[in-house]
Amino acid sequence: MAGRRRRRYNLLRNRPSKRVIRDHLNPLEIYNDDEIFERYRFRRATVLYLLDMIGRNLLQSTKNNALPPLLQLLACLRFLATGAYHKLIGDSMHVSESTVGRCCRSVTDAILGIRWHFISFPRDEKARQTKQEFIKIAGFPNALGCVDGTFVRIIAPSNNEQDFVNRKGYHSLNVQMVCDAKFRFTSICASWPGSVHDSRVWRESALCQQFERGEHNGFLLGDSGYPCRRFLMTPYFNPQTDAQQRFNASLCRTRVLIEQSFGILKRRFSCLQGTLRATPEQAVSYVVACVILHNLGIQTGDVMDGKDQPAEAFNPHAHHVACNSQEGSQMRDYIAHTYFA
Structure with a gap:
């Protein structure tokens, strides 16, 4: 049977x-x-x-x-x-x-x-328009964009697992982006694991090399996680004068755009808010695709309701990096005393 x-x-x-x-x-x-x-x-x-x-x-x-x-x-x-x-x-x-x-x-x-149709750093006439847009927002001169990094959570990879554990204790990519005054992303570097510091991601990026070669006339705005350079302005760690305090306040009002852009991007594409169940290589592709689609939506006017845009509190002392270059500090002092005195 x-x-x-x-x-x-x-x-x-x-x-x-x-x-x-x-x-x-x-x-x-x-x-x-x-x-x-x-x-x-x-x-x-x-x-x-x-x-x-x-x-x-x-x-x-x-x-x-x-x-x-x-x-x-x-x-x-x-x-x-x-x-x-x-x-x-x-x-x-x-x-x-x-x-x-x-x-x-x-x-x-x-x-x-189709990445290069939607993600490109402003040059020539577009660069001049970008600078004017930043001046209208907070009066900060000669700015080409705001730079910062954000974590995108992923599952634990099978290779080099510890490299992807960030300072918050979970596995992630550390994605560096630059945005303009209209929440468009003009540069992205998404291939670094979460344990890598923002300053290293920036130092090794192609955009940083372009600025060092003098290809762009202007500078970016970052927080104290980045070193102050002649083309990268960061806040004063301990402002002593009224001009330095006004410089910090203007940089704060301008740099918050990158935090808002991150919030808009992750609210639109919820896969970036949760955990990407993919290999690091595939997760990088998903992140870059989301940024391309984000810019496409802005270009076509297909945007989400902006009334709930998150604006994280600006903290000039967060993850402070004390390796500012001399020419960067001199340029920051010049801007503070020329435009904010």
Whole structure:
């Protein structure tokens, strides 16, 4: 009897499963613009514009009932917007968990291919416009952007696990970004593990090398986690004069833009608020893709309600770095006494 049940069990287990043809519904035809934005963080016109830019680079399949490029894009946008498990996204779209994973990787790679259309540091006329925008906000002269780092939590990697443990005790990437006065990100360096200090990320970045070669006429604004350089202004650690106090106050009002930009980015793409369940390399791709999409949304006017923008308190003494260069300190003194005396 037991042998007969075992043979029947093996027969049923080895029987080829019946193929299920699932109906792939088009969410753009089901929901209105606000409902699409709520689920995918972009409205219909922007989704189609993005699809036109990257559609030819998405996975193509000759199989019957293959997932079309539009649904591949929507699956990835759904993941970036929510950070949900691939299985949950697959259930909502009537596709498998593995299909959602392939879509996320394929679409992310395609988005990275248009990076230079949306992330570029201002030069020439754009640089002059950026400086004028910063002057209108807080009266800080000659500023090209605000720089800071933010942690993006990831799962513990299998290699060099301790390198990714940040000062707060969890695994993360340390992502350095520069923003302009309109919350657009103009530079990103996302490949460093969480244990690396902001000052080293900046020192090793391509943007820092460009400033050192004199390619940009202006400077960035940072907190005391960065050394004061002729092209990187940081607050006075212990201001002695009224001019130095006004310098710090103006830098504070201007530099808070980067904190607000981080808040807007992470609120729009919730995958950056939780834990990215991916390898460090894939997590870097997701982060950069989110920044590209963030800038795309600003360019097309597809932005979230800004009434709840977070503005973290500015603390000029946080993570103080006492390795300011002499020319940087002299430039800071010149600006303080020329513009804020």
